Amino acid sequence: MIDLYYWGTPNGRKISIALEEMGLEYHLYPINIMENDQFQADFLKISPNNKIPAIVDQNGPNNQPISIFESGAILQYLGRKTGLFYPNDEQARVEVEQWLMWQMGGFGPMLGQNHHFSKFAPERIAYATDRYVSETKRLYGVLNQQLIGQDYVAGEYSIADMAIFPWIITHHWQQIDLEDYPQVKAYFERIKARPAVLRALAIQV
CATH class of the missing domain: 3.40.30.10 (Glutaredoxin)
Known part of the structure; x- marks a missing residue:
């Protein structure tokens, strides 16, 4: 347990x-x-x-x-x-780990700061909001590019996708329109439909 x-x-x-x-x-x-x-x-x-x-x-x-x-x-x-x-093969495992670390070091922290300054901060600070919205858009672009030609970030569904997906749920807080990132939109819908x-x-x- x-x-x-x-x-x-x-x-x-x-x-x-x-x-x-x-x-x-x-x-x-x-x-x-x-x-x-x-x-x-x-x-x-x-x-x-x-x-x-x-x-x-x-x-x-x-x-x-x-x-x-x-x-x-x-x-x-x-x-x-x-x-x-989480594959045992070293090459496949490295592919999963680098996208897991991408989420841990970038996609999560930057989107979290976006959430704070765009939605929760007691006052709006234009510089901070613009900075984190801009970085959020860049990261969505990186993810969109990675998903071209494959369903998941490391090829097969993995713990990296489990880490990335929940941050996309709040895309509306992040000033992100998923229509601008068609690969990410399809990825989001694909994972969201999984029974687990x-x-x-x-x-x-």
């Missing part, structure tokens, strides 16, 4: 999607980031950076519990644990 410490953000959804896709049993523990649950002492023991998601695998290595924070590290761990969506993804998106916290 895996304990999932979760809130319905793009980073949280990465892990609920992975758990559903991999057919792993899990128990969901809501961490309400709107009420600062992420700063509670018990949660900080699992996620010292006070961010969701985090997991505790009660049947980890040597059948001992293991706790993991950071969504990319969790995805890699689950991929290794199950042997699913639908189950994960139905979680209402």
Whole structure:
């Protein structure tokens, strides 16, 4: 059994999607980031950076519990644990990892800043908004180019796609029209239709 410490953000959804896709049993523990649950002492023991998601695998290595924070590290761990969506072949694995790191280092952080300055900031700062909207558009262009001629970023569906997809859900917050990125639009619809993804998106916290 895996304990999932979760809130319905793009980073949280990465892990609920992975758990559903991999057919792993899990128990969901809501961490309400709107009420600062992420700063509670018990949660900080699992996620010292006070961010969701985090997991505790009660049947980890040597059948001992293991706790993991950071969504990319969790995805890699689950991929290794199950042997699913994270190939063993080194060339294929590198292809998945570079797009996973692209999401972790760029697509997530830049879109997150876009969300903040475009939607949540108490005052609009034109320079900041323009900067992050511009970078968001550049990154969507990179993704659109990568998807030409293939259904998924690394060829086969993988943990990299599970990481990228949830950030596209909020494209309307990002001043992004998916009609401008036809490969991304098709990719988004393709993943959104997967039964495991639908189950994960139905979680209402």
